[in-house]
Structures are given as C-alpha cells and as structure tokens.
Amino acid sequence: MKNTVKLDEIDNKILRELHDDARLTLQQLSERVGLSASPCSRRVRMLEEQGVITGYSALIDEASLGFHISAFISVRLDKQVDDALQTFEAAIENYPEVVDCWLMTGNRDYLMRVATRDLLGFEEFMTGRLTKIPGVASIESSIPLRRVKAGISRQA
Numbered sequence: 001m002k003n004t005v006k007l008d009e010i011d012n013k014i015l016r017e018l019h020d021d022a023r024l025t026l027q028q029l030s031e032r033v034g035l036s037a038s039p040c041s042r043r044v045r046m047l048e049e050q051g052v053i054t055g056y057s058a059l060i061d062e063a064s065l066g067f068h069i070s071a072f073i074s075v076r077l078d079k080q081v082d083d084a085l086q087t088f089e090a091a092i093e094n095y096p097e098v099v100d101c102w103l104m105t106g107n108r109d110y111l112m113r114v115a116t117r118d119l120l121g122f123e124e125f126m127t128g129r130l131t132k133i134p135g136v137a138s139i140e141s142s143i144p145l146r147r148v149k150a151g152i153s154r155q156a
Contacts, residue, residue, distance in 0.1 A: 005050045010035060014043055015052070019152050022056045062099075067115040069122045070099075071143045073130070074108035078137040085109075091133045097125045108140070 007015070013033040017024060024032070030040035047053045062070065077084050085103070088110065092098045101112040116122040130139060 002051070005047075005052050007052070011043060011047065011052075014040070014047065015152060018044075018053065018056075062115045066117050069116045069118060069143065071114050071116075071122060071141050073112050073114060073126075073142075074104075074140045075110040075112070075130070075136060076107070076138045077109045077135045079135060080109060084135040087134055088136070095125070095129055097121075097129075 010033055014029065017029055017032050026037050026041055026044075029044070030037045033040060035043070044053070062068075075088070077088060089101075092101055092112065095114075097114040097116055099113045099115050101110055103109065104111050114122070114125060116125055126139065126141065130136065
C-alpha cells in the first residue's frame with residue numbers, strides 16, 4: 001500500500017488552485033497561495049515527485065463534441081477469477097465509448113462511465129459490445145441527469 005503524504009495548508013491550497021485551473025502560471029499560483037514563486041515551485045515539484053500530482057490535463061465538454069449521452073454502468077461477472085477479470089478488462093480497453101472504469105467491491109465487479117452520441121449509440125454499445133464479453137453475468141445502467149459536484153476532496 002502506498003504511503004500517505006502529509007500535506008499542510010499551503011500544499012492543499014496549491015492542489016485546489018491547480019485543480020481549478022492547471023494552466024495557472026507559477027507567478028499566478030504563488031500569488032493565490034501566498035508564497036513567492038521559488039518556494040511555490042519547490043512545493044509543486046515535491047507534490048509531483050511524491051505522486052500527489054500525477055499529471056495535467058484539459059477537461060473536455062463531451063456534449064460539445066457530439067457525445068450527448070453519458071451513462072454509468074455496473075457489471076457483474078459470472079466468476080471473479082483472474083482470467084475473467086483480465087478478459088473483461090482487455091475487452092473494454094478496445095471500446096472508445098468507455099471513458100472510465102473501476103474494479104469495485106460490493107455486489108458489482110465493475111463500474112464504468114461511457115459516452116455515446118445518442119441513445120442509439122448507447123443501445124448499440126450495450127447490446128452489440130458489452131453483453132458479448134465472455135463472463136458478463138449482469139449489467140445495470142443509469143443515465144445521470146446533471147452533475148451536482150466535481151472536484152478533489154476538501155477535507156485536508
């Protein structure tokens with residue numbers, strides 16, 4: 001298990017600011033967190049080296065690209081053995097509709113989020129691809145109405 005990194009209030013401010021806008025310049029970031037540029041830069045580099053910051057990316061509005069349907073899908077396999085897990089994971093790696101996928105505890109084995117252009121595309125993914133993966137025992141899907149909250153934990 002990975003060691004937990006101890007963060008202070010400044011580190012948490014840095015993470016929140018970068019989460020909200022990863023394109024901030026070092027000068028802007030240092031001003032927002034109340035440090036000069038040099039110590040702010042050292043802290044960011046330390047957070048990267050410790051694996052707290054794992055990368056930087058752009059958030060994409062899927063609907064503006066024509067992907068108007070987002071759905072969460074829970075999948076239960078008929079067996080929870082290594083071969084079945086590997087077969088499922090290898091199959092979904094090839095499906096561009098799958099945006100995120102997690103191996104879960106509880107009564108479902110996987111939870112994934114998919115994005116498709118429309119309901120027909122969602123139906124084709126479900127019936128033409130997902131149900132055809134060997135070992136899939138059951139599938140349950142939910143379509144979100146709106147996102148209520150997104151972001152990092154503010155508990156630090």
